Amino acid sequence: MDLSKIKDFLKFGSTKKQPNALDIHFLGGYKWNTLLSYNSAVRKFGKFKEATGQREYSLPVSAPELYEFCYWAGRNATTTSPQDVASKTLTKYLFGIQAWHLYHSTVYPPEAKAKITVLLRSSAHTDAQSPKRPRKAPVMLKHLVSLTETLLPGGPYQKAVLDLAITAFWGMARLSELTSEREEGTLRWSATLFTSDVKFYQTPLGIAAALEIRGAKTCAPGDSQTIHLQGLNHMLCPVAAVKRRIAKAGPNNVPLFGFNTPTGRVNLVKTKVVRTLGQVWSEHGYQGITGHSFRVGGTSLRFAIGVPVEEICALGRWTSCWNSSSIDRDSTLKRARTQQTESAAVIDYSLSANATETENYTRSNRSSLLNRLSSPIAVALPSKNVLSETIDKPDTTNIYNNQNTKLYLEANKGKNK
Structure with a gap:
């Protein structure tokens, strides 16, 4: 502390x-x-x-x-x-x-x-x-692409922030749930996400990841919540982001989102991460985006493509919101639903030029995106045993060389000529 x-x-x-x-x-x-x-x-x-x-x-x-x-x-x-x-x-x-x-x-x-x-x-x-303040903008796919373009060529800190951002968006997570209280020193186990808190499991669409969160805003002491991430076949894959963090952490049980320096391990803290993200988005001309915008953005995207409300609530860990009428009682869900039109327009933004596979998320195959975003939510419902098919953590030694998880923007330049 x-x-x-x-x-x-x-x-x-x-x-x-x-x-x-x-x-x-x-x-x-x-x-x-x-x-x-x-x-x-x-x-x-x-x-x-x-x-x-x-x-x-x-x-x-x-x-x-x-x-x-x-x-x-x-x-x-x-x-x-x-x-x-x-x-x-x-x-x-x-x-x-x-x-x-x-x-x-x-x-x-x-x-x-x-x-x-x-x-x-x-x-x-x-x-x-009084005049109402402009709504805080949700994080959208184009914002993540901009982060990738700027942070990927950077050093260990920039790459760690990028992986954190990708995970927060697809996991509809609060940054405080993924970051640490301090960069160095002793951390509270009850408020920190460690590499040992990650479990990988298999779904019909491929590998998924479950992150056990103890420091959630709505989590009682001693309890935990789970963030589910489904693998995606493009540069913004959250499972690949988690794998990269585990690979960089090595065999030690350390906070998942951090990076190594010659003097030791440094953990990502929320205040510094928010400042870095704000600087990047400002450089790209984006305004009004905050740390909470990841949770709103991931939620509004799912509203836009038609993911059922109960599944959104399950993945977003809204325990008391299981139908559309109760959405108005939660500010985040309400804001996400009102901004779904903006997110829907961005779904048509093609990632194929930067993707590592040829899958293209346009209107013609929006159902494919729906399936991928719904699958980890479906297994997260209370009637399911999420980790019944838990698999061992995969070999992470060659993550940056694996075409299915590689983040580099130029990966497919030759293929698209």
């Missing part, structure tokens, strides 16, 4: 405080992304105190201070300020401030709840009258 990234949360008010063993044990009860979110909340509150001329303050925060914070940070009908955030974001900040009090064993003012509820409702009314 890299405590330097949650230093605001560790402060007792404005005073720095070194956590003891009990404090660190307490922090272990939260997922790492949750702690980062809480730290952002405390940092926002600290900016509020600075803006109001109170650089030194302590805990507990008083009810009037919370009211002023809600007015300062939330939108209101009379003034507009750069620090304004949506009421939903402000609500998350308040949860973070409550957790901050809990960590420091101080009492969050219970009498503030009723008035804060009304203040948040007022901000929500103002949000409804």
